[in-house]
Amino acid sequence: MPKTYPGEDVAWKALTNSIPFDVCKRTLARYKESEERYQLRVLGDDYEIAPRQRTIEHPSNHSFSPDVDFTVMVLAYLTNAKDIELTGKLVQCYQLRGGDSFFRGVHKLPVQELESRFGESPQRFREACLQLDGKEVPYGDVSVEVKALPKLPLTFVLWVADDEFPARVSVLFDSTADEHLPLDALLATVRTAVRRIMARGEEG
Numbered sequence: 001m002p003k004t005y006p007g008e009d010v011a012w013k014a015l016t017n018s019i020p021f022d023v024c025k026r027t028l029a030r031y032k033e034s035e036e037r038y039q040l041r042v043l044g045d046d047y048e049i050a051p052r053q054r055t056i057e058h059p060s061n062h063s064f065s066p067d068v069d070f071t072v073m074v075l076a077y078l079t080n081a082k083d084i085e086l087t088g089k090l091v092q093c094y095q096l097r098g099g100d101s102f103f104r105g106v107h108k109l110p111v112q113e114l115e116s117r118f119g120e121s122p123q124r125f126r127e128a129c130l131q132l133d134g135k136e137v138p139y140g141d142v143s144v145e146v147k148a149l150p151k152l153p154l155t156f157v158l159w160v161a162d163d164e165f166p167a168r169v170s171v172l173f174d175s176t177a178d179e180h181l182p183l184d185a186l187l188a189t190v191r192t193a194v195r196r197i198m199a200r201g202e203e204g
Contacts, residue, residue, distance in 0.1 A: 005068050011075040016051040018079070027081045028150035040074065043148055043196050044133040049074060069188040076185035077149050084179060090155055090172040093186070102183045109187070110194050111169040114156070117201055119167025122160050128200035129156055132193065140170070146197075148189050151180050156197070 015023070020031040023038065029049075030039040038049040048057045056074055058064035066074070093103040103109060118125035122142040129144035130136070137143050140157040148154050155172040159165070171190055181189065 005072055008071065008075065011079050012051060012054050014079045015075065023078060026083045027078055029078065038078065040078070041150055042074065043146065043193060044131060047074070049078065069191045072185050072188040073192055076181050077152065080182065081151055081180040084176060086151065086174045087176055089175040091175050092170070092172060096173065096178040096183065098183055107187055109171050109190050111171060113194060113198060114169045115167040117198060118158060119161040122158055124201050125158050128197045131200045132196055146193055148193050152177060152189060154190065154193055
């Protein structure tokens with residue numbers, strides 16, 4: 001039986017009771033009325049969410065089974081995202097409301113994996129990120145804005161290792177990120193994105 005998380009039942013009920021037009025307006029998801037399913041673009045792929053069946057499926061990958069982070073990310077976004085525009089102002093996780101106290105210890109962003117894997121392979125890092133609905137932006141040695149969710153871009157910035165300094169990766173958020181997701185769901189989103197970047201890097 002798939003692992004669930006505290007609050008998942010409440011989130012599914014909230015989504016089931018929501019008005020699809022309102023959900024789509026807030027989140028930029030699409031709704032398939034005949035099937036009572038939402039279609040949501042996540043990290044370069046389309047997923048279908050059926051609130052009454054409580055399922056999240058990948059239409060072209062029938063073996064897909066969402067883990068807890070993926071479920072948290074999707075349900076939190078569909079039930080929390082606001083009908084507001086991105087500001088284009090990039091901030092660090094510590095600058096989000098409550099972020100300075102939250103993103104510490106076990107809640108630190110998991111960038112070490114990226115630093116170890118891509119610290120000396122910037123081209124592979126670039127290619128892996130671009131596969132996730134990414135676009136290059138002018139920061140660090142290599143930086144790519146990855147479209148994690150329609151209203152939640154994540155900007156991954158890599159400084160490559162040299163003779164003096166180890167590799168370093170930062171994750172930047174649009175200043176509206178905490179309007180769309182609570183901090184635990186933002187962390188789940190970054191974890192999911194990091195796993196996808198790592199996987200794409202291995203494929204390359």
